[in-house]
Amino acid sequence: MTTNSTPQVKAFKFSPLLPGFNANPYQTYTRLRLEDPIHQDIYGNWMLTRYADVKKVLGDQRFITDKIIEQIQDKNRYIQHKQKDLNILAQTVRKWLLFFDPPEHTQLRRMVHKGFFLKTIEGMRPQIHKTVEQLINKVQASGQIEIIRDIASPLPAIVISQMLGLPPEQYDRLAYLAKDLFLVFEPLLSLEDYERLNQSAWEFREYLLQTISERVKNPQEDLISSFIAARVGYGNPLTQEIENDLLSTCIFLFSAGEETTAHLIGNGILALLRHPDEMERLKQQPQIIESAVEELLRYDSPLPKIFRVHD
Known part of the structure; x- marks a missing residue:
């Protein structure tokens, strides 16, 4: 049977x-x-x-973005005895696009879209090519390269800084702060970690406040000026709410763009090294680079998981 x-x-x-x-x-x-x-x-x-x-x-729509803000604010009760708080970190992260649901998400996304439209990314292609060549030339003489340290990490930091209109002498420090703030997504942070992230958020905001104030008076051909124009128009005063939107959006673009792009480059190079036939195919057919990047994003994503909370 x-x-x-x-x-x-x-x-x-x-x-x-x-x-x-x-x-x-x-x-x-x-x-x-x-x-x-x-x-x-x-x-x-x-x-x-x-x-x-x-x-x-x-x-x-019943599933909403992660409640990281509530987690940050909940930590305040553990450090009140030290006369400290995590309010700057919470205030900064609260306005990141990832943590918004419509209609607030729609409003912030519209500002970013208009900014990128005014400052066409395609127009930056020659400068990005030049930056890549400069980074490669710096290590070419040694005959060896550490791809993350020499290319993948500095490249997005430099490009995003240029897009925002920030001076080159600040690239390294801002990249450090951006990496630090991206750790807010880690679920097992200590109180000391949260306090350090709060300090990084404060330092990043203080630096950007100066730049935003200058761009309100004297707009330039950069994303910060474009964001200001998209939100309030040139020459108009900024409310505290709009100022915080601008600060948080710029920090988010820097942190998210720097971290994910660096990981994409690193993962992509590793995948091609492990599959030399695909590496050779890409060398012989450079016209397929766009579809290759899409496939590398799918194959080994720099952002392999995303969280949602049921409302």
Whole structure:
């Protein structure tokens, strides 16, 4: 006698917060898709790994952006005895595009879109090419290269600084602050980490305040001037709310753009080195570079997970 039955899969407990996961998540992703595509992790969070499920949740307005702001503010009660708070960090991150739902997200996105439209990115292509050549020339004589340190990390910091109209002598410091602030997405930060991020947010804001004040009086051909024009028009005073929008948006563009672009370059170069046939194909057919970048984004994304909270 025979019976038909579904094979029982041994359950496993997992969380993307576990140490070492980000170094090589793909075996785990494959197992999740095959064995448990709607998975509850060891902390009670639900993980979706199928395309259709993820797409459905991201398009469902009942699922809202992550509550990192509430987490930051909750830490205040642990440092009040030191006469400190994390309000600058919360004030900065609160206006990041990632943490907004419509209609607020729509308003900020419109400002950014208008700014980029006024300052056409295509017009920066020659300057970006020049920057890449300069970075390569700096290491060419040594005969070896550390791709993250020499290219992937400095390139986006320099380009974003140029787009915003910030002077080159500030690139390194602003890149450091941007990397620091991007750690706000890490779920297991200590109180000391939060205090340091708060200080980084304060320093970044103080520097940008000077630049924004100058651009209100004397607009330039840069994104900060374009953002001001898109929000209030040239020559008009800024309210505190609009000023905070501008500060947070510029910091977000710098932090998110620097970190994700650096990881894309690093992951992309590594993937091509591991697949020399694809590297050779790209060398022989440089016209496919755009589709190659899209595939590298898909193959080993610099942002492999995104969080949502059910309202």
